[in-house]
Amino acid sequence: MAAGSLFLTQFNWSAFINALVLGLSIASIWLIAALGLTIIYGAAGVINMAHGELIMLGAYSTYTLQTSFGIPFLLCIPLSFLIVGAIGLLLERVLIRYLYKRPLDTMLATFGVSLVLIQGTRIIFGSSPKYVDVPEFLSGSLEIGFVNIATVRILIFVVTVAVCVALWFLFFRSRFGIQVRAVTQEKEMAASFGVNSGRVYMMTFALGAGLAGLAGAILCAMATVLPTMGGNYLVPSFLVVVVGGGALAGSVAAGVGTGELQSIFAYFTNDTFARFVLFILIVVFLRLRPQGLFAPSAKRR
Amino acid sequence: MAIDRRKFIKNAALGSAAALGAPYAFTRTIGQAWGQQRWVSNGAPIKVGVLFSLTGDLAVPEEDSTLVLQYAFDEINANGGIAGLPVEPVIVDARSDFNVYTERTRELILRERVVALFACYTSASRKAILPTVMAQNHLLYYPTCYEGAECTQNTICTGPLANQHSKDLIPFMVQQFGPRVFFVGSDYVWPKESNKNAKVWLEAAGGELLGEEYVPLGSSEFGPVLNKIRDAQPDFIFSTVVGASDIAFHRQFRQSGFSAEAMPIASLTTGEIETRAMGNEFGAGHFLSAPYFQGLDNPTNQRFVEGFLSSPYGKNGVTHYNMEETYLSAYVFKYGLEAAAAAIGLEEVTPRAIRDHSAGIRVEDDISPEGLIWIDENNFNTWLKPKIGQCQGDGTFTIVQASEEHVAPDPYSIYPELGVCTTNGLVAPDGRVRTNVI
Structure with a gap:
């Protein structure tokens, strides 16, 4: 790169459109990592610092299912959802449920949980990176005209869209969803109408944990399976949730927005600088709109 | 209770006497109490500090470094130790935190009285502990490839430099x-x-x-x-x-x-x-x-790979270039200490003396899995033969080209205007000598 073109590489349309497509892919990666956090934060108000480690557990359960039981990669994805969901359920029962009224304590407690999970994983699996085998068709790329996109990115995109649609149905078209929204808006009132709010919180937390597990399972096709891998996803997840305001639609919009911006800035400059600009923009945005894009009308705890 | 001046002076005098005297409670001689303690003494094991991260982000490479050093010291001890004395590694977890690196370095040198440190994988942690190592005129073995542009009188590096x-x-x-x-x-x-x-x-x-x-x-x-x-x-x-x-x-x-x-x-x-x-x-x-691949075809490497993987330390199932460089550093230490002991007497050995007597130390190909290496007499980095390997379908590397000659380490190859690293410091083109350049 010549010195004069540090901030503006030679512009050409095909490369720019490639960057836009890639932006959608980055958006889907950040969004799928953030969905579990969105649900736990949005519905139960818990700031889950162990979210990254739940993603990591998803990746390790995929690794274990594959190497110890020989289960194919694609089947590991829903199974990891169930396994990490069960871990989340356990976590909620033994720890989180005592802390719903103390959000700052939940933050500290879940941070502690994240350290325990990292060290525990390291003790059980060792600290070296693990290999997860992906089917051959996910090792290639698809070329449509001048747009070139890896098939694994398409898979992640499709899964993200499917999960978002499923969540929308769950929250806005099912009985459980009505209960969750009722408990989120006014817990005591919902309880007086016979909604078991403890159970709703429990199921919501398990669902959020399961979604983190699903994200971990699918992301290990691209990333590196390590005890510390969760940290890479925690920051983008929080960005998406905070910018989105904690609602599902907000997270989708924030995910697409931040992902695209990251890709476009990275196209014009480089990766490090792109993050720098993105974070500054987010700080400015939150200064102007601290409640995020789509703040739910619920009362805030 | 009011404290008058006389009482204060009396108490202060008692207090300082007690403070001066306190070290005698645990040690035998004045010299020993005030830091004249020997680094190596006959009949006692030789203590060395092993300071790598066993937890945190840096644990991936650094846990292997700790394991391979334990293997190397076991091997040295099984073959009679160093100058007849066993080596006792003091293993500390730096927790991937640069503050902990610095604290533990001080602790290993001052409290544990280790005679040498084997530490660090990243350049950042090395730069964090070097000021302490240099202030104590101690000795750091840094067993990893790095960028160079350093000239201290307290380090010996066994990995390849950028040049x-x-x-x-x-x-x-x-x-x-x-x-x-x-x-x-x-x-x-x-x-x-x-x-x-x-x-x-x-x-x-x-x-x-x-x-x-x-x-x-x-x-x-x-x-x-x-x-x-x-x-x-x-x-x-x-x-x-x-x-x-x-x-x-x-x-x-x-x-x-x-x-x-x-x-x-x-x-x-x-x-x-x-x-x-x-x-x-x-x-x-x-x-x-x-400089090293697990698949290098020579009897020393075969022995190293088989020995390490079947030992209790071989649980991660691989030997790679960084581990081999770390393994070599243990032998560079052994030969350096033996050379210093031969020159000035075992009990007079100091960390700095080991470093000064390590100039030109050779690790022959019956010990070194990558083949003969030696320590440069001026900048105390390592002469070695870089090799190029191509990864095969089964994950092993085939050597496609090996350097004919040993390549000289030159920490200032791209900064000739800063000078040349010599045993006494960095000699600038105008003749000025700077020591402890990091």
Whole structure:
């Protein structure tokens, strides 16, 4: 790169459109990592610092299912959802449920949980990176005209869209969803109408944990399976949730927005600088709109 | 109770007497109490500090360094120890925290009275502990490839410097695949300094640099970089991406439709551990420059690999270049201490004396798995033979080119204006000598 073109590489349309497509892919990666956090934060108000480690557990359960039981990669994805969901359920029962009224304590407690999970994983699996085998068709790329996109990115995109649609149905078209929204808006009132709010919180937390597990399972096709891998996803997840305001639609919009911006800035400059600009923009945005894009009308705890 | 002046003076005098006297409670002589204690004494084990991260982000490479050092010291002890004394490693976890590195360094030197330190993988942690090591005039064995541009009187390095590392790799790649190259690296000091060196070799080889991109350390998103590489269409890629990012980079490289046949990656870090974690099909066909490969075909290496993997320390199932360099540092220490003991007497040995007597120490090919190496007499880095390996379909490396001659370490090869590193310090072109340059 010549010195004069540090901030503006030679512009050409095909490369720019490639960057836009890639932006959608980055958006889907950040969004799928953030969905579990969105649900736990949005519905139960818990700031889950162990979210990254739940993603990591998803990746390790995929690794274990594959190497110890020989289960194919694609089947590991829903199974990891169930396994990490069960871990989340356990976590909620033994720890989180005592802390719903103390959000700052939940933050500290879940941070502690994240350290325990990292060290525990390291003790059980060792600290070296693990290999997860992906089917051959996910090792290639698809070329449509001048747009070139890896098939694994398409898979992640499709899964993200499917999960978002499923969540929308769950929250806005099912009985459980009505209960969750009722408990989120006014817990005591919902309880007086016979909604078991403890159970709703429990199921919501398990669902959020399961979604983190699903994200971990699918992301290990691209990333590196390590005890510390969760940290890479925690920051983008929080960005998406905070910018989105904690609602599902907000997270989708924030995910697409931040992902695209990251890709476009990275196209014009480089990766490090792109993050720098993105974070500054987010700080400015939150200064102007601290409640995020789509703040739910619920009362805030 | 009011404190009058007389009482205060009396108490103060008693207090300072007690403070001065306190060390005698635990030690026998005045000299011993005030730091004149011997570093090595007959009949007692030789204590060395092993300071790597066993937890946290840096645990991946550094746990292996600790394990291989334990193996090396066991081996040395089984063969009679050093000058007849057993080695006792004091193993400390630095927890991937640079403050802990510094604290523990001080503790190992002052409290544990270790005679040498084996520590650090990253340049950042090395730079964090060096001021302490230099202030105590102690001795650090740094067993990892690094960028150079340091000249202290307290370090011995057994890994390749930036000037040795890419010297053969760049001309080899230009000759085999073509002159157009794209640099990709992690965003920190070592890749940037290494790339400065690589540019020198690239210019000499008649190559052309199409682009240079750095990704944040630990990042696993290579989409934007790969898009730029697709636009630039280089003949090969030169990579200084490290750690977890490196694995993601190789996976996404193939997933994005690139192939090792058309555009191989020439790396300074993608060894056996990385290849195994990314999957052999993602590593196959790419190149690595290193002084050591697990697959090196010689009896010493066979013994090392079999011995290490069957020992209690071989649980991670691999020996790679960084572990071998760490293994060698234990022997460089052994020979250095023996040389110092022969010259000035065992009980007079100090950390600095070991360093001064390590000039020109050779580790012969019956001990060194990578073949003969020796310590430079001026800058105390290592003369070695860089080798180029190509990763095969089964994850092993085939040596495609080995340097005929040992390559001299030169920490200031790209900064000649700063001077030449000698045993007494950095000698600037105008003759001024600076010591402890980091």
